[in-house]
Amino acid sequence: MTAMPDAAAPLMIVDALSKSFVRRGSFVDRIKQGGSKTVRALHDVSLVVRRGETLGIVGESGCGKSTLARCLVRLHRPDGGRIVYAGQDVLALAGAERRTYNRRVQMVFQDPYGSLNPRMSVRQMLAEAILFHRLRKGAAVNQRIAELLELVRLPTDAADRYPHEFSGGQRQRIGIARALAVEPECLIADELVSSLDVSVQAQIINLLLELQERLHLTVLFIAHDLRLVRHISHRVAVMYLGSIVELAETERLFTKPAHPYTAALLKAAPELDPARRSVVEAVRGELPSPLDVPPGCPFHPRCPKVFDRCRVELPLLRERAAGHVAACHL
Amino acid sequence: MAAEPLLSVRGLRVEFGSHRGLLTAVDGIDFDVREGEVLGLAGESGSGKSMTLRSLLRLVKAPGQVSGQALWRGRDLLALPEAEMRRVRGREIAMIFQEPMTALNPVLTVGTQIRENLKEHTELDAAARKARAIELLDHVGIPSAKSRVEDYPHQFSGGMRQRAMIAIALAAKPRLLLADEPTTALDVTIQDQILKLLLRLRSELRMSVILVTHDLGVIAQSCDRLVVMYAGQVVETGPVAALFAQPRHAYTLGLLNSVPRAGAVRQPLASIPGQPPSLLELPKGCAFAPRCRFAIAACGGNRPPLVEVGPEHFSSCLRHRDVANR
Amino acid sequence: MALAIPTVRRRRQQRLRMPLIIGLGIVVVLLVLAVFPGSIAPYDPRSMDYTALMHPPSASHPFGTDNLGRDVLSRVIWATRVDLQIAIFCTIFPIIFGTTIGALVGYYGGVLDTVFGRIVDITIIIPFLVLVIAIVAALGPGLLNMYIAVSLIGWVFYAKIMRAEIQVQKESDYAAAARVLGYSEARIIFRHLLPNAITPIIVYWMTDMALDILLGSSLGYLGLGAQPPTAEWGVLIADAKNFMSTAWWMSIFPGIGIVLAGLGFSLVGDGIADIFRRQR
Numbered sequence: 008m009t010a011m012p013d014a015a016a017p018l019m020i021v022d023a024l025s026k027s028f029v030r031r032g033s034f035v036d037r038i039k040q041g042g043s044k045t046v047r048a049l050h051d052v053s054l055v056v057r058r059g060e061t062l063g064i065v066g067e068s069g070c071g072k073s074t075l076a077r078c079l080v081r082l083h084r085p086d087g088g089r090i091v092y093a094g095q096d097v098l099a100l101a102g103a104e105r106r107t108y109n110r111r112v113q114m115v116f117q118d119p120y121g122s123l124n125p126r127m128s129v130r131q132m133l134a135e136a137i138l139f140h141r142l143r144k145g146a147a148v149n150q151r152i153a154e155l156l157e158l159v160r161l162p163t164d165a166a167d168r169y170p171h172e173f174s175g176g177q178r179q180r181i182g183i184a185r186a187l188a189v190e191p192e193c194l195i196a197d198e199l200v201s202s203l204d205v206s207v208q209a210q211i212i213n214l215l216l217e218l219q220e221r222l223h224l225t226v227l228f229i230a231h232d233l234r235l236v237r238h239i240s241h242r243v244a245v246m247y248l249g250s251i252v253e254l255a256e257t258e259r260l261f262t263k264p265a266h267p268y269t270a271a272l273l274k275a276a277p278e279l280d281p282a283r284r285s286v287v288e289a290v291r292g293e294l295p296s297p298l299d300v301p302p303g304c305p306f307h308p309r310c311p312k313v314f315d316r317c318r319v320e321l322p323l324l325r326e327r328a329a330g331h332v333a334a335c336h337l
Numbered sequence: 338m339a340a341e342p343l344l345s346v347r348g349l350r351v352e353f354g355s356h357r358g359l360l361t362a363v364d365g366i367d368f369d370v371r372e373g374e375v376l377g378l379a380g381e382s383g384s385g386k387s388m389t390l391r392s393l394l395r396l397v398k399a400p401g402q403v404s405g406q407a408l409w410r411g412r413d414l415l416a417l418p419e420a421e422m423r424r425v426r427g428r429e430i431a432m433i434f435q436e437p438m439t440a441l442n443p444v445l446t447v448g449t450q451i452r453e454n455l456k457e458h459t460e461l462d463a464a465a466r467k468a469r470a471i472e473l474l475d476h477v478g479i480p481s482a483k484s485r486v487e488d489y490p491h492q493f494s495g496g497m498r499q500r501a502m503i504a505i506a507l508a509a510k511p512r513l514l515l516a517d518e519p520t521t522a523l524d525v526t527i528q529d530q531i532l533k534l535l536l537r538l539r540s541e542l543r544m545s546v547i548l549v550t551h552d553l554g555v556i557a558q559s560c561d562r563l564v565v566m567y568a569g570q571v572v573e574t575g576p577v578a579a580l581f582a583q584p585r586h587a588y589t590l591g592l593l594n595s596v597p598r599a600g601a602v603r604q605p606l607a608s609i610p611g612q613p614p615s616l617l618e619l620p621k622g623c624a625f626a627p628r629c630r631f632a633i634a635a636c637g638g639n640r641p642p643l644v645e646v647g648p649e650h651f652s653s654c655l656r657h658r659d660v661a662n663r
Numbered sequence: 664m665a666l667a668i669p670t671v672r673r674r675r676q677q678r679l680r681m682p683l684i685i686g687l688g689i690v691v692v693l694l695v696l697a698v699f700p701g702s703i704a705p706y707d708p709r710s711m712d713y714t715a716l717m718h719p720p721s722a723s724h725p726f727g728t729d730n731l732g733r734d735v736l737s738r739v740i741w742a743t744r745v746d747l748q749i750a751i752f753c754t755i756f757p758i759i760f761g762t763t764i765g766a767l768v769g770y771y772g773g774v775l776d777t778v779f780g781r782i783v784d785i786t787i788i789i790p791f792l793v794l795v796i797a798i799v800a801a802l803g804p805g806l807l808n809m810y811i812a813v814s815l816i817g818w819v820f821y822a823k824i825m826r827a828e829i830q831v832q833k834e835s836d837y838a839a840a841a842r843v844l845g846y847s848e849a850r851i852i853f854r855h856l857l858p859n860a861i862t863p864i865i866v867y868w869m870t871d872m873a874l875d876i877l878l879g880s881s882l883g884y885l886g887l888g889a890q891p892p893t894a895e896w897g898v899l900i901a902d903a904k905n906f907m908s909t910a911w912w913m914s915i916f917p918g919i920g921i922v923l924a925g926l927g928f929s930l931v932g933d934g935i936a937d938i939f940r941r942q943r
Binding site: 061067068174176204205206207208209210212213216217231233234235237238239257258261271272274275276277278279280281282284286287288289290291293294296 | 381382494495496497524525526527528529530532533536537551552553554555557558559577578581591592593594595596597598599602603605606607608609610612
């Protein structure tokens with residue numbers, strides 16, 4: 008259960024994915040500065056997701072993890088790069104093939120209060136998904152709905168209620184049920200528990216672990232809470248300003264980080280042990296804006312180990328040890 | 338013998354009258370804040386921690402009703418006339434909030450807001466106020482303070498805005514800072530910076546801090562003592578090290594167990610089943626009993642009082658010994 | 664969080680529902696009067712009694728009689744049908760057409776949005792009443808032409824509202840979830856977004872009906888709407904304009920009819936808005 012799934016089976020390959028958003032400034036901005044600004048959300052992101060694993064993706068605001076998630080489910084159209092899923096070029100899919108892809112890769116969203124349609128009952132939401140994809144017919148639909156509710160540990164009478172009658176944690180369960188209704192292989196959880204209380208987070212995380220085992224799901228777990236990511240991921244990728252700066256197996260990343268940003272992130276996360284406190288800041292400086300990406304290594308303005316090469320040359324992901332890559336000149 | 342506490346809260350109660358009944362946000366709580374300490378006020382949504390803070394500064398408006406006693410340097414804050422309360426707010430007790438963008442006035446420059454505080458609460462003249470504003474911004478770690486002092490809040494990034502808000506709050510050198518989830522909306526590295534800044538300022542200004550948060554890590558790293566709240570009640574209080582090492586209330590134990598620790602990777606977390614109770618219908622006795630695996634019949638009887646379970650360590654759990662030995 | 668205050672709502676609900684109930688009551692009464700005028704009105708609205716010219720309210724004529732001996736009460740009751748028809752026919756095309764166009768423009772944006780923006784600009788520049796009068800004057804007086812005139816312009820306002828609402832709903836996570844589930848755009852717009860965007864439309868519709876009744880009455884007063892001898896509240900007031908000081912009952916009662924109708928629809932609109940607001 009805790010062993011790494013077979014390394015030989017890539018499920019999804021992301022290759023050099025890039026995405027920028029053009030932000031049309033306000034009228035006044037345009038007069039003053041002559042134009043629109045480009046937000047570089049993703050830059051040359053590549054990774055491989057293995058079948059059956061939980062891949063954690065961490066990073067702070069502006070790192071691009073949510074944009075990456077949305078590109079993977081085709082909510083955004085990337086400007087460059089490819090996504091290959093089970094051998095198919097995802098970005099080229101259309102029509103029925105695209106709908107099939109939607110079934111195979113699903114997403115659960117962060118905000119329990121915005122991710123459910125307030126005007127639809129739970130039954131309506133789930134039935135729509137089941138019927139649209141022709142997964143069941145007639146009486147079997149309601150049966151399936153009951154099954155799904157049971158899977159996410161919601162009472163059966165929840166089916167005919169509306170979202171506003173549920174708590175945050177329960178709404179997340181409904182969101183998960185909705186995603187599972189189409190029988191996906193891969194589930195992308197974009198800050199699944201960040202809006203929930205600590206004790207509720209634990210419940211949902213346990214549910215996720217259980218579902219992954221039962222349904223053989225591959226999970227992409229996007230979060231900013233390092234402790235949670237460490238707890239459930241097999242491998243973890245760290246993102247900064249639109250690029251992956253480090254990727255490794257979980258324990259290795261957390262005990263022997265190779266990138267200074269990863270080290271800073273780990274140091275900044277408040278430890279649960281009151282005896283171990285430090286007064287020194289983990290990293291200085293502000294979070295950079297994706298509107299204004301520094302040249303060379305994006306972390307260099309804040310890096311404690313910066314040297315000349317870092318300021319001009321963008322480091323590429325280099326292998327440090329088996330399965331451990333980092334983008335740093337050190 | 339501990340020194341006289343700076344702030345002494347007794348029987349604080351905050352209720353909201355609704356037509357369906359009484360909603361009890363804070364259910365009669367007691368706690369003290371000592372000179373120079375950082376007191377953590379921990380709990381999840383609905384625990385009443387934010388409401389507690391707001392009621393201390395009399396920020397709770399109708400239909401909320403606040404009762405009880407909050408002795409601040411000998412005077413009861415809850416009984417002071419409004420004019421005197423205004424003198425306490427900002428000068429003796431200051432508050433910072435979770436969302437700097439909503440707590441800062443977007444149409445006034447940061448400098449103006451600091452100077453406003455200084456004008457209201459100090460005797461400095463205009464030139465001195467200007468200088469002090471720059472000095473404050475510099476002190477909270479905003480680079481190029483001299484030019485930034487005339488910027489508007491939206492021109493600052495998240496972490497910088499928090500620093501600006503801290504500068505405004507501390508302008509008149511208050512003795513007590515109330516911090517309502519000041520780092521919850523911030524990224525991890527920025528959160529770390531702000532917490533360390535708060536601790537540094539606490540030492541320099543010899544200020545006390547009440548830090549409201551739900552993040553156990555933040556508490557472990559910055560608080561001296563801790564008050565754990567659940568459904569408007571205080572369930573446990575004591576030194577942080579003691580509580581974390583050996584919690585003596587089933588809820589505190591459950592909370593600490595809900596957080597993943599390195600080691601048991603991908604094992605289910607020991608979560609607390611169920612949900613917090615409705616504040617309209619608090620259960621009789623201990624509010625946590627319906628969800629508690631240690632609960633016994635007596636827990637549903639009278640509300641258990643806080644009893645001393647260790648040096649300066651109090652718990653309202655009838656089964657605190659079993660919890661300690663879990 | 665959400666769990667803490669589920670039942671505070673009940674009493675508040677009752678308090679807030681009173682206006683809705685009153686509004687609905689008024690509208691129902693008006694509907695009954697509109698559907699069964701013959702059974703309720705004591706007299707034929709066109710029959711003239713030369714022996715009872717301009718009589719003040721009395722037992723036999725509770726609202727008095729007008730300058731041609733016609734029973735004002737009966738005329739006011741029969742006018743209800745015409746005025747409610749005005750409310751419905753002035754809004755039916757705008758709401759259907761405007762909502763659809765607004766939803767499409769709001770969802771797709773781009774060129775559609777630019778074109779629509781220009782249409783809106785043209786429509787707003789000239790005051791609504793002036794525009795309607797101009798069109799009616801061109802087409803000729805009468806209710807049908809009034810319906811055409813109001814519909815030609817009125818749809819734009821519904822479309823504007825719908826466009827704004829759809830633009831907001833489009834960005835929500837549940838809309839994203841629907842896209843991730845592979846649903847077609849038509850389904851997303853009409854099955855998912857529209858029900859969440861419809862509330863301001865309904866509220867506006869109620870106000871619009873009230874205003875259209877006023878408009879119809881204004882046009883009737885100007886002789887451009889319903890033509891005499893048709894009983895319509897505005898026409899009744901127009902008929903009464905020379906007798907304002909001598910026969911106050913000829914204008915007051917139709918006036919009350921207009922006010923009641925406006926009030927009824929407004930209250931219903933507000934009530935509906937409250938109900939939907941609480942469902943969030």
